[in-house]
Amino acid sequence: MESAFNVDLRGVVDLLSRHLYSSPRVYIRELLQNAADAITARRAADPGAPATVTIEVADGRLSVHDTGIGLTEDEVHVLLATIGRSSKRDELGFARHEFLGQFGIGLLSGFLVADEISVRTRSATGGPTVLWTGRSDGRYEVAPAGEERDEPGTTVTLAARPDAAEWVTERTITELAELYGSLLPIDVTVNGRRTTVGAPPWQTKHASPAIRRNFLQKHGAELFGFTPLDVVDLHVPEAGLTGVAYILPTPANPAVRGGHRVYLKRMLLTESADGLLPDWAFFARGVVDAAELRPTASREALYEDDLLEHTRLELGRQLRAWLVQLAETDPDGLRAFLGLHHLGVKALALHDDEMLRLVDQWLEYETSAGRMTLAQFRSRHPNGRYTTSVDEFRQLAAVSGAQGVGLVNGGYVYDGEILPRLTRIDPDARLARLDPSELVTHLGPADPEAELRARPFLGAAGRVLDPLGCEVVLRDFDPASLPALYLTSRAAQHHAELREARDLGDELWADVLGAMERTLAVDRPRLVLNHRNPLVRRVTGLPDLTLAATAVEALYGMALLHGHHPLRPADTAALNRSFLGLLDWAVQGGTHG
Structure with a gap:
């Protein structure tokens, strides 16, 4: 016998509206998103239709008016009251990629701040104005509005609960509208004040590249609180992505992933997206707008899929190309960059020969003959050596240098892996790891x-x-x-470690390690x-x-x-x-x- 699931509507509403999102503030983004989608849908059929969203807030009461396509009574039942039915949204055209989200589902975020939401809507295809009233306990009703709207569109109205009053004030609404919707290609106002600014800053036309660079540096300073060392344009057609990467002017911690600012179809998705750029690019902060990347269910992060992986690789390629160009056109700028962010370049050089050449030619290392690049060191010491320990270098540098044996300090992060890879770009590179015991012969x-x-x-x-x-x-x-x-020697060090492990181990392991120790013949x-x-x-x-x-x-x-x-x-x-x-x-x- 087949049975249907019993669904607790109040529980579903509570789950979606209170636990899907990280903060109540996202409800403004969801309301703006629905309004923008409705306007997009109307202008697809009528390009000359108005594109405005008017927000009014007073005494804890919020109204969001849009000039979008509106809904008929049947569409109200399908889109606002049927949670999770994607097929109907597809039939009505609201799942096409031109839209920011799934029309209607974001309306539930209003229950983060209110117990009741009303939607007054009139369809551009004709029909009377319809009033939908939904409550946080899962109940809703649909009825004729009584008072007709003058033109097609939708008005969403809610009144804040006492415990959420702070989220429904003019100041808060204005700040959130500017945060999430400032780049939307529509006019958004809050109590008469416009909160949209037009095209993304990186798409603004300027008289010269220098003026554009200064403009973007000021934009980066406003967003992140620092004046960027440089600005790198980003572009991934497959993801419909454009934007810029701002290069940090101070050293960055490679263990701390930087948050990137991501817009989807010019609506802010998140201020701290993780994984947009490769891990090695911790020296950059990205600001991008994408049309094809997928958001997670809460629309507060990017969905990890093949397109995002391709985008990440392509953005990494563009940052790498910027570094190569910097080496060719602005050596002083490259030196300044490497002085701050050499770890990122080293991390990339582990698997990228182009970056390995850049490290070889431009990055200075500590050597027994003073600081110099690896290329300079190898030209002076064709049979040079390197250590993989800072302490070992400090102990042996003076002695090695006095005996004419060039020594490179390879004891810092990534160096011990980079130095053996030099043969990939120069087959004649004879930079081998120093075995301290061989120094005796010198x-x-x-x-x-x-x-x-x-x-x-x-x-x-x-x-x-x-x-x-x-x-x-x-x-x-x-x-x-x-x-x-x-x-x-390294063999003697291994022998000593083996002997110490034998002395500390139990009887069984002592016998096993003792047998291994007897097979090793090493110099003392x-x-x-x-x-x-x-x-x-x-x-x-x-x-x-x-x-x-x-x-x-x-x-x-x-x-x-x-x-x-x-x-x-x-x-x-x-x-x-x-x-x-x-x-x-x-x-x-x-x-x-």
Whole structure:
């Protein structure tokens, strides 16, 4: 046996009018939207018909008069009282793409502020004026209006509930009409004051490009509170989209998505649309009008579909083309932009070769030879290296540069992924990641006689650092101010992490990780002592090998700290032991003195 659903009309009205929308203020947008659709429908048959919406508000009572197509009594029943029936709207022509929304459904938003709504309407196709009265409990009635309208159109009237009185004042209605409907191609007035301004600012004609740019910059400042660094025109024919992107004049947080201002058929959809531009374009704020993009049910956001994805990609392409053109025509402007928004360009360079070329040619990096572009660095250091850690760069930059090995700091966001991609735009790019252990081969050997004299010291130093898994070597290198350098290969780092995980894991995982550890053959980390350093020369000449071993532990701990290497418990113990040992020696030496 088939049965029909029992529908609680009051619950449906409450759901649509109170829970579909984020704020009561959208009811003005919905009333304007219905009025604009009705005018569009009438002018399709009669292009010379008037296009005006007159809003009157006083003492908590609101009336919205339009010169639209109006409704017959049958259409009133279909459009205003049949919730969710799209087929009838299609038959009447109200679902065509020329219209802003689904005619009539937005009327329910009036129940956000009122318990009763009346609609007085006269159809342009003929017939008497009809009065529809709907109530928030789901009841409605349709009757002859009694008083005929002078011309076709519709008047929507409502009186605010006491708890919603703030939404039905002249000031609030005027502000909301200006916010949502300022760009509508019709005349809208609130108590005689016009709230529409005409065509979108980016479509306004100007005497010159410079004047237009200044005009749009002022528009951007009014909307967003900042004077844009630049203005980029946007155009996507498939979406019927036109508009502009305003470039932020200050650095933007890439983790925070910027809200874009989106109009649909010149009615404001939202001030904070998400996902209109690609994620990497966080340096821009868009203001666009689109005819074909779909809104969500509440018409407060864009519906995610293939057209929106195509639009997003096309807008990203246009922003990228603007950057390329900026590099060709305004190098100073590009440098100013990159100084603020390099992260966005880097993010794009991860998968776009054109942007990778721009990064290579224009973006300055920190190197062992000072700040310069990657192209400049590669021309000076054909066999240069890069690090993927800022701490590693700071530890090794001076040493690497002194030995003639160019080093790039690739430790910031996206750099570690960008640098290996340079071969895509230059097959001869030989910029490889530095393995710190290979730097030892570039450090000059100590004087043979000096190394021979230091052999007892090196033996004692090796014995004290052997339990810590570290070897000791003596070299002669610049800068002389650096006494010791801790160098470990990436394989050795992995080995150390594996060993630490084995020590912390349970018995099963300890056995598994122990078996893996035994299969790895890696070089041990090295503590490289700089014989060019005066302190190291004095330490290597100490006759007391016990004191020399304590000094080596101190140099070892200092090298770990200088390189920002993690300290294991054994490392911390060695550092503490050396500090206390040297302090004890100093106190005893002072007493004996």
